Amino acid sequence: xxxxxxxxxxxxxxxxxxxxxxxxxxxxxxxxxxxxxxxxxxxxxxxxxxxxxxxxxxx
Numbered sequence: 001x002x003x004x005x006x007x008x009x010x011x012x013x014x015x016x017x018x019x020x021x022x023x024x025x026x027x028x029x030x031x032x033x034x035x036x037x038x039x040x041x042x043x044x045x046x047x048x049x050x051x052x053x054x055x056x057x058x059x
Contacts, residue, residue: 001018002014002015002041002042002045005036005041007029007032010027011024011025012024012027012035012053013058022057022058023056024049024050024053024054025054025056026053026054031049034048
């Protein structure tokens with residue numbers, strides 16, 4: 001599901017394998033760390049980030 005992820009201190013950027021890159025504002029570093037440590041990054045993203053943080057297509 002996820003091709004790559006990054007975090008710059010307050011913004012999470014996710015590039016999806018099927019296309020599209022999205023930025024999620026206000027994601028704490030601790031949440032990013034838990035995403036990296038999760039057994040399924042896609043499931044964690046869906047359960048803890050999507051719909052909970054403001055997002056936009058990255059440019």
